[in-house]
Amino acid sequence: MTLTRDSFFIGNQWVSPTSDRTFTLVNASTGEAIGTVPEGAEADIDAAVAAARQALVDGPWAKASPAERTDIMDRFVAALAARGEAIAQAVSLQNGMPLMVSTQLEGQFGAGVVHYYAALARGLDAPDVRPSQMGRETLVERSPVGVVAAIVPWNFPVTLALNKIAPALAAGCTMVIKPSPGTVLDSYLLAEAALEAGVPAGVLNWVAADREVGAYLVSHPGIDKVAFTGSTAAGRMIARTCGELLRPVTLELGGKSAAILLEDVDIGAFLQGVPFACLLNNGQACFNATRVLAPRSRYGEVVEALASFASSLTVGDALDPATHVGPMATAAHRERVEGYIALGKDEARLVAGGGRPKGTNRGWFVEPTIFADVANTDRIAREEIFGPVLAVIPYDGEDEAVKLANDSEYGLGGSVWSADGAHALAVARQVASGTVGVNGYMPSIGSPFGGIKASGLGREFGPEAVGAYQSTKSIYVMG
Structure with a gap:
C-alpha cells in the first residue's frame, strides 16, 4: 500500500508546498514505508496564517452567528462520521494504535466532540447583563480570541486535534493546525470532511512540519493563541515563548498517574x-x-x-x-x-x-x-x-x-x-x-480535562474550553 500526498490544505485549496522536503510515513506494525507527505516550511506557515486571518476578519465566517456556526459544525460532524472507518484505519496504520481502540476513540469519539460543541455554540450569543455598583449595568461581551495555532501529537492525532478545533469553531476562531510528522494521513481526511461540510475558506488550515517550523508557528505575529498537546519538555518551551509574547496558551502535557x-x-x-x-x-x-x-x-x-x-x-x-x-x-x-x-x-x-x-x-x-x-x-x-x-x-x-x-x-x-x-x-x-x-x-466530553503541575495549563472538554478561545469585554453603562 502506497499513500502519498503532495499538498497542504490552506484556504480550502490543496496548495503545493514551497519546498521539496517530505516526511516518509511508516507502518508501525511492519516498519515499512507506506508513502510520503510534504514537509512545511516557514513560507507555508505564512500562507496558512494569512488565510486564517482573512477568514477571521472578512467573509462568511466573520459574519456568522453562533446558530450559523452550529449548522456548519453539524455538517462537519456528519462528514467526520462518514469517514470514521477510514480515519481509524489511517491512525492505526501510522502509529500502531490497536484498531479496536482507534475505531472508538479516533473514528467515533472525535465526531462526538464536535457534536457537543456544536450544541454549545448555538447559545453563545445570549446576552450577559450584570448589575453595576457604579452605574446602571455592565454588558459582558465575548468575541473570538483570533487565529489559533493548534499543535497536535501523534498518539491520538484526530481526537486531540478535534479537542481544539471544536471549541475554537464554536467560539468563532480560525486555525492553523500542525499535525505530528508521524501521523499526517488522518489530517487529510479531516480536511476533506471540512471541505465537504462547507466550512468557509481559511477557517481550518493544515500544514505538517517539524519542530523548528512548529516553533515558528508558535511565535508567528499573526497568531493570537496557541493550543498544544505533547511532552512537558516541549510544553515548557512553548510556554516560555507565549509568556514573552503575552500570548494565551493551553498546554496538555505529560503524566505519571x-x-x-x-x-x-x-x-x-x-x-x-x-x-x-x-x-x-x-x-x-x-x-x-x-x-x-x-x-x-x-x-x-x-x-x-x-x-x-x-x-x-x-x-x-x-x-x-x-x-x-x-x-x-x-x-x-x-x-x-x-x-x-x-x-x-x-x-x-x-x-x-x-x-x-x-x-x-x-x-x-x-x-x-x-x-x-x-x-x-x-x-x-x-x-x-x-x-x-x-x-x-x-x-x-x-x-x-x-x-x-x-x-x-x-x-x-x-x-x-x-x-x-x-x-x-x-x-x-x-x-x-x-x-x-x-x-x-x-x-x-462534558467535563473539563487537563492537568496541574508539570501536566499542563488550562482545560479541554466541557463548556470551560470555549472560554479559552474567547476574549471578553465589559461595557460599563453608566446612564
Missing part, C-alpha cells in the same frame, strides 16, 4: 479496567495510570494478577481486530521504552514481559511489562515512559497511598479502586490531579 488499589479492591474488576485506565493505546496515553499502588497486605496477589494479565494480552498488527497491544509508534520511541525497561531491571523486579514478542521480526513491538518491588523514588516510577510498562508500588495505609500518588511532578490523571464506591470517592478527592477516576477512568 497512579492507580490506588484500596484494601477491599476487586482485582478482577481492576483488571477489566486496566486496558483503558493503565495501558491505553499500547501505553502511549498521557493520562495512563502507570504507577499501581497496592496495599502491602494484598501486594503479592496484585503483582501475580497483573503479571498474568499482561502475559495474556495479544500483541500484534495494529490493524488486526484481535490485537490488544500494538507496536510503539516509531523505532526511536521503542528504543526509548526499551531503555527504561533496561533501567527497570536494575531498579526493581521484572515479573512479566521485558522484551520483544517472539516471532515478531519487524515492526516496533514491546511486550507488556510489569515491574514489582518498585520504590516511588525509582526512575521508572518518576519519569514518563510512554509505553506498556507498569510499576507496582506497595503502601502501608491509605494516607501513605495518597502521599505516594501525590509525590510526583505530574498531576494529570489517576484512579481509585474499591468495592465501596463512596470510600473510593473520598480518597479520590485527596489526589492532587486535574482528573481522577473512581473504579475506572475515561475522560468525559
Whole structure:
C-alpha cells in the first residue's frame, strides 16, 4: 500500500508546498514505508496564517452567528462520521494504535466532540447583563480570541486535534493546525470532511512540519493563541515563548498517574479496567495510570494478577481486530521504552514481559511489562515512559497511598479502586490531579480535562474550553 500526498490544505485549496522536503510515513506494525507527505516550511506557515486571518476578519465566517456556526459544525460532524472507518484505519496504520481502540476513540469519539460543541455554540450569543455598583449595568461581551495555532501529537492525532478545533469553531476562531510528522494521513481526511461540510475558506488550515517550523508557528505575529498537546519538555518551551509574547496558551502535557488499589479492591474488576485506565493505546496515553499502588497486605496477589494479565494480552498488527497491544509508534520511541525497561531491571523486579514478542521480526513491538518491588523514588516510577510498562508500588495505609500518588511532578490523571464506591470517592478527592477516576477512568466530553503541575495549563472538554478561545469585554453603562 502506497499513500502519498503532495499538498497542504490552506484556504480550502490543496496548495503545493514551497519546498521539496517530505516526511516518509511508516507502518508501525511492519516498519515499512507506506508513502510520503510534504514537509512545511516557514513560507507555508505564512500562507496558512494569512488565510486564517482573512477568514477571521472578512467573509462568511466573520459574519456568522453562533446558530450559523452550529449548522456548519453539524455538517462537519456528519462528514467526520462518514469517514470514521477510514480515519481509524489511517491512525492505526501510522502509529500502531490497536484498531479496536482507534475505531472508538479516533473514528467515533472525535465526531462526538464536535457534536457537543456544536450544541454549545448555538447559545453563545445570549446576552450577559450584570448589575453595576457604579452605574446602571455592565454588558459582558465575548468575541473570538483570533487565529489559533493548534499543535497536535501523534498518539491520538484526530481526537486531540478535534479537542481544539471544536471549541475554537464554536467560539468563532480560525486555525492553523500542525499535525505530528508521524501521523499526517488522518489530517487529510479531516480536511476533506471540512471541505465537504462547507466550512468557509481559511477557517481550518493544515500544514505538517517539524519542530523548528512548529516553533515558528508558535511565535508567528499573526497568531493570537496557541493550543498544544505533547511532552512537558516541549510544553515548557512553548510556554516560555507565549509568556514573552503575552500570548494565551493551553498546554496538555505529560503524566505519571497512579492507580490506588484500596484494601477491599476487586482485582478482577481492576483488571477489566486496566486496558483503558493503565495501558491505553499500547501505553502511549498521557493520562495512563502507570504507577499501581497496592496495599502491602494484598501486594503479592496484585503483582501475580497483573503479571498474568499482561502475559495474556495479544500483541500484534495494529490493524488486526484481535490485537490488544500494538507496536510503539516509531523505532526511536521503542528504543526509548526499551531503555527504561533496561533501567527497570536494575531498579526493581521484572515479573512479566521485558522484551520483544517472539516471532515478531519487524515492526516496533514491546511486550507488556510489569515491574514489582518498585520504590516511588525509582526512575521508572518518576519519569514518563510512554509505553506498556507498569510499576507496582506497595503502601502501608491509605494516607501513605495518597502521599505516594501525590509525590510526583505530574498531576494529570489517576484512579481509585474499591468495592465501596463512596470510600473510593473520598480518597479520590485527596489526589492532587486535574482528573481522577473512581473504579475506572475515561475522560468525559462534558467535563473539563487537563492537568496541574508539570501536566499542563488550562482545560479541554466541557463548556470551560470555549472560554479559552474567547476574549471578553465589559461595557460599563453608566446612564
